[in-house]
Amino acid sequence: xxxxxxxxxxxxxxxxxxxxxxxxxxxxxxxxxxxxxxxxxxxxxxxxxxxxxxxxxxxxxxxxxxxxxxxxxxxxxxxxxxxxxxxxxxxxxxxxxxxxxxxxxxxxxxxxxxxxxxxxxxxxxxxxxxxxxxxxxxxxxxxxxxxxxxxxxxxxxxxxxxxxxxxxxxxxxxxxxxxxxxxxxxxxxxxxxxxxxxxxxxxxxxxxxxxxxxxxxxxxxxxxxxxxxxxxxxxxxxxxxxxxxxxxxxxxxxxxxxxxxxxxxxxxxxxxxxxxxxxxxxxxxxxxxxxxxxxxxxxxxxxxxxxxxxxxxxxxxxxxxxxxxxxxxxxxxxxxxxxxxxxxxxxxxxxxxxxxxxxxxxxxxxxxxxxxxxxxxxxxxxxxxxxxxxxxxxxxxxxxxxxxxxxxxxxxxxxxxxxxxxxxxxxxxx
Numbered sequence: 001x002x003x004x005x006x007x008x009x010x011x012x013x014x015x016x017x018x019x020x021x022x023x024x025x026x027x028x029x030x031x032x033x034x035x036x037x038x039x040x041x042x043x044x045x046x047x048x049x050x051x052x053x054x055x056x057x058x059x060x061x062x063x064x065x066x067x068x069x070x071x072x073x074x075x076x077x078x079x080x081x082x083x084x085x086x087x088x089x090x091x092x093x094x095x096x097x098x099x100x101x102x103x104x105x106x107x108x109x110x111x112x113x114x115x116x117x118x119x120x121x122x123x124x125x126x127x128x129x130x131x132x133x134x135x136x137x138x139x140x141x142x143x144x145x146x147x148x149x150x151x152x153x154x155x156x157x158x159x160x161x162x163x164x165x166x167x168x169x170x171x172x173x174x175x176x177x178x179x180x181x182x183x184x185x186x187x188x189x190x191x192x193x194x195x196x197x198x199x200x201x202x203x204x205x206x207x208x209x210x211x212x213x214x215x216x217x218x219x220x221x222x223x224x225x226x227x228x229x230x231x232x233x234x235x236x237x238x239x240x241x242x243x244x245x246x247x248x249x250x251x252x253x254x255x256x257x258x259x260x261x262x263x264x265x266x267x268x269x270x271x272x273x274x275x276x277x278x279x280x281x282x283x284x285x286x287x288x289x290x291x292x293x294x295x296x297x298x299x300x301x302x303x304x305x306x307x308x309x310x311x312x313x314x315x316x317x318x319x320x321x322x323x324x325x326x327x328x329x330x331x332x333x334x335x336x337x338x339x340x341x342x343x344x345x346x347x348x349x350x351x352x353x354x355x356x357x358x359x360x361x362x363x364x365x366x367x368x369x370x371x372x373x374x375x376x377x378x379x380x381x382x383x384x385x386x387x388x389x390x391x392x393x394x395x396x397x398x399x400x401x402x403x404x405x406x407x408x409x410x411x412x413x414x415x416x417x418x419x420x421x422x423x424x425x426x427x428x429x430x
Contacts, residue, residue, distance in 0.1 A: 031372030139381035194346025
């Protein structure tokens with residue numbers, strides 16, 4: 001099919017009629033397909049089922065430091081869990097805290113502690129300041145933005161470029177405004193565009209001059225081992241870069257096994273400098289006597305080491321890769337060459353980022369929903385749910401079956417084309 005912009009008004013009307021017929025046939029099927037979240041499929045969750053039987057009554061429940069994992073204690077995780085997950089985040093075991101099942105929970109609590117008590121470099125708690133601001137590279141992760149909204153933190157949208165956030169803008173803003181206390185980063189296979197930060201971006205984040213002495217990078221390395229190809233993306237070590245730049249306390253790193261073992265029963269972790277970790281442990285001691293250490297022990301015995309994690313992730317990739325390929329094949333076939341949409345080709349992670357013509361994303365999502373295909377809400381990838389160009393849609397291929405995924409993307413492509421034709425006709429360009 002030709003570039004839509006080159007078609008005459010008559011040709012667009014004729015093509016819209018044919019597309020509408022196809023859309024109506026899908027709509028009459030009363031579909032119930034959900035692509036709104038990046039959840040592992042049941043087949044992926046089954047990969048870790050063996051873990052559930054590794055610890056039984058009568059087994060040895062002791063961690064290597066002698067702590068009985070059934071009892072109180074172990075505020076920041078058992079030693080063998082630190083040894084297992086530290087290499088995944090490329091830190092030392094003494095630089096990591098092992099928590100419960102959710103890295104999002106750890107990020108939320110880190111923000112909450114900063115609001116109530118500040119961080120180790122703060123003069124006063126953030127909540128006592130007139131305003132607190134965070135930079136939000138976008139498109140980005142909606143749950144990061146939700147944490148800021150919850151605590152009344154003002155978000156500043158930063159454009160994402162092909163190698164990470166627009167660092168010229170980031171550096172200028174942090175040098176001028178002491179109210180800017182942090183930045184959200186998904187540095188490897190970013191949500192939703194699949195971008196991995198360049199070495200230059202990592203170095204600039206680590207070394208930039210900030211007006212706020214207690215500025216923090218929230219480095220959510222959610223997809224550290226979630227590769228879809230045999231050529232994993234390389235990401236420079238941010239903690240090492242911060243140390244070398246003389247800013248050892250600048251970064252908090254987060255990760256989890258939520259998309260490795262079990263989404264609801266995984267293990268989360270946070271890494272940082274000794275100053276940040278000592279401050280965190282002091283406050284954490286008033287919050288909990290310790291996380292679920294049995295679950296940590298179960299993960300250690302299942303994965304054993306980083307090689308075990310990587311072998312497990314290769315099995316995940318074998319399930320995920322064909323789904324991503326199917327989505328990209330349909331997008332290429334149905335939308336390629338029409339100049340009405342563009343999309344990412346991620347080498348890892350969980351999402352494909354689709355950009356429509358400006359002003360079309362909401363209408364596409366609504367039209368798809370009317371046909372029974374639920375997509376992530378348009379605007380969700382921007383602070384406050386407002387995409388200034390109304391064009392970005394996050395696609396999550398992981399959960400549906402291949403048959404369901406195929407149907408859902410076919411419906412999506414019909415919607416993109418119909419909405420695009422309507423826009424071209426309404427704009428008077430035809």
